[in-house]
Amino acid sequence: MEENKSFLDELLDEVESKETTLHLAHVDLILGEISNLEEQIAKNFEQTEKEIQILNEWTLRKNSKLQERIEWMTRKLEAFMKDQGENVKTIELPNGKLLRRKQPTRLEITDMDEFMKNENLYQLGTLQPEILKPNLNMIKAFINMSRKIPMGVKVIEGIEKFSIKLNNNKEQDNGTTSETGVGDKQTNAYKTVI
Numbered sequence: 275m276e277e278n279k280s281f282l283d284e285l286l287d288e289v290e291s292k293e294t295t296l297h298l299a300h301v302d303l304i305l306g307e308i309s310n311l312e313e314q315i316a317k318n319f320e321q322t323e324k325e326i327q328i329l330n331e332w333t334l335r336k337n338s339k340l341q342e343r344i345e346w347m348t349r350k351l352e353a354f355m356k357d358q359g360e361n362v363k364t365i366e367l368p369n370g371k372l373l374r375r376k377q378p379t380r381l382e383i384t385d386m387d388e389f390m391k392n393e394n395l396y397q398l399g400t401l402q403p404e405i406l407k408p409n410l411n412m413i414k415a416f417i418n419m420s421r422k423i424p425m426g427v428k429v430i431e432g433i434e435k436f437s438i439k440l441n442n443n444k445e446q447d448n449g450t451t452s453e454t455g456v457g458d459k460q461t462n463a464y465k466t467v468i
Contacts (some may be wrong), residue, residue: 354438370440377432389426
């Protein structure tokens with residue numbers, strides 16, 4: 275009986291060993307499948323990035339053509355506005371406004387050392403303890419009063435600026451309508467241009 279028992283024990287041990295081996299092989303297959311799935315996820319992200327890049331390049335090409343068209347139409351509108359005469363500053367239309375405004379004169383301190391040599395410096399700057407800063411408003415007032423330009427100061431005459439303000443009749447979340455501009459008044463909202 276002892277031989278049978280040991281034979282049965284050996285047989286049981288052998289079956290358990292084979293079962294463990296099969297179980298480990300199955301676990302290894304699952305780990306391999308997880309690795310393959312992770313590689314597929316990485317490939318999907320890589321492919322998506324390539325497609326996003328292609329779409330971004332296409333959008334830039336398409337929008338640059340549209341922007342060139344907007345600029346061409348804006349130049350035509352600016353020429354139209356110039357033909358209306360100097361006294362016409364604004365033309366209001368159902369789809370927007372044409373505006374012509376003179377920009378204010380600007381001042382630029384070109385040479386601070388030269389500027390500091392001005393004899394009437396107290397009229398041209400703001401004195402803080404141990405610091406003298408040019409005050410552009412005071413300098414502008416001084417130039418307007420005396421018609422003299424201080425040393426180291428450059429006067430940049432204001433130029434006439436043309437702009438367009440479009441009326442978009444799209445309702446926003448709060449029930450108000452939005453306005454979209456062209457040029458430096460332009461918002462980031464997408465617009466359809468015909």
